[in-house]
Amino acid sequence: MATVHHSPPVAKAAVPATRRWRSGVPTPRWLVGLIVPVALLGLWQWLVNREVYTRSQLPAPNDVWLAGRQLWEAELLVEHVTISIERVALGFAWGAGIAILIGLAVGLSPVVDALLSPTIQAIRAIPSLAWVPLLVLWMGIGDQPKITLVAIGVFFPVFTALVGGIQQIDRRLVEVGQAYGLRGPALAWHILLPAAAPALLTGLRIGLAQGWLFLVAAELIGASRGLGFLLTDGQNTGRADIIVLSIVLLALLGKGTDVLLGLLQRRVLRWSDAWQA
């Protein structure tokens, strides 16, 4: 037996959730991330106290909190939030799913690339609001046009990132797959997709953010529920507290869902040897 001395086991690389800053005090990352929001909150309260704007232009943080509680007690807050999350989730699933399929086809086949890419680039330039009347015309004012619009918003970043990721794949790793007999779908699954995964995950995160943007565009028109509706409703009834409440909720939901994708990204790319500052 040609057994060589055993090399020592390699320690698992850990991404530090806590790091020592120069002061030497260990601080969790999320705590550092809270500094700016808290400062903004302080600035907001300060502007209100100085009465730079009237109360109906800029409500106090507490007004917004109260508006939120009122909606909660009327059992409307959960409903608005849930329906918006639902639309984004469905639109994201559809948009990302289709983007991955078409992105794979475009990335893997020069023919499909030449055929579809110019059109896709052109459609991409259409602003979100321009879609709304058309979608309403086609699909009415139910959930379907809203989910479709979100899907359109999600599609482009995911598609672009995936195609770019596939075009950046290291030829030498593809050769490894080929040299060990992988071809067709097996090559795509074992080599191309994992190699493009970093780009794809970045695309998914940008796509999700864009999905929330497009959701508001969808709900601004012809909606009776959802955060976009709440926003227009606040505008129509002159309730600045409702407007700010909707904005804060959209920001929180956008951030929250991005955190979830970020966790997925960390998990999928745990092999990554990317540079960390």
Add this chain to the structure above:
Amino acid sequence: MTQDVTLAQVAKVFRRNGTSTPVFDDISLTVDRGEFVAILGPSGCGKSTILRLIAGLEQPTAGQVAIGGREVSVTDDRCAVVFQEPRLLPWRTVSANVALGARRRKGDQRHRVRALLDEVGLADTAKAWPHQLSGGMAQRVALARGLAAEPDVLLLDEPFAALDALTRLKMQDLLLQVREHHPQTVVLVTHDIDEALHLADRIVILGDTPARVVATHRIPAPRPRERSNPTIGRLRDDILHRFGVGVTPEREDTDCPGALAAD
């Protein structure tokens, strides 16, 4: 012996933004089934290109490359390659990388992977990611991946280059030992003359530009060979002489028992 790998009048020209680099203009080489051929030659002469041609990863500009009389293609099932760089898939753990080699083998793959990792001395790093390995460790994983495939034709491109002297000898023995169970055809590229002499049935020396076979030496000693075998020692001097190293003038005319052809 039946012919296994054949390169017939192969030319290979790389074209790159206007300039063309001819690597070979006419090279022919046959390797018999079950034969172990080592290829020696100066850096950049086209050794890796020969392996890539046999693996089907490179198309010849002219001529044919075949295994068992059938022309090779990309994703050829009949050979496995251990590349000059380890080329481990970074998203697979060490053992999953070796498992890629064992993919097409029947039987207990997991057991095979574990046994091979043990034999290359990396049993404890089975769950590590490739970026956590040293250069030599990565190269041993790549070797294990190639051995796991047990192909008809095993193509090895300087597979021991990054290893310390002792580990290198052990890996050479491992290769011979695996071949005892599964007598595959091997084409090994190396810069180490002793390695070629210890392992191969035949040594092919490439040279010139565009490259051609400048000499072929059959090694008459049966394996396993003593590393101090005197026949091999004489052959070694002869080959070194061909490279213009370390031979005194009076030894120059000594004929070499292993020299077959030197065109």
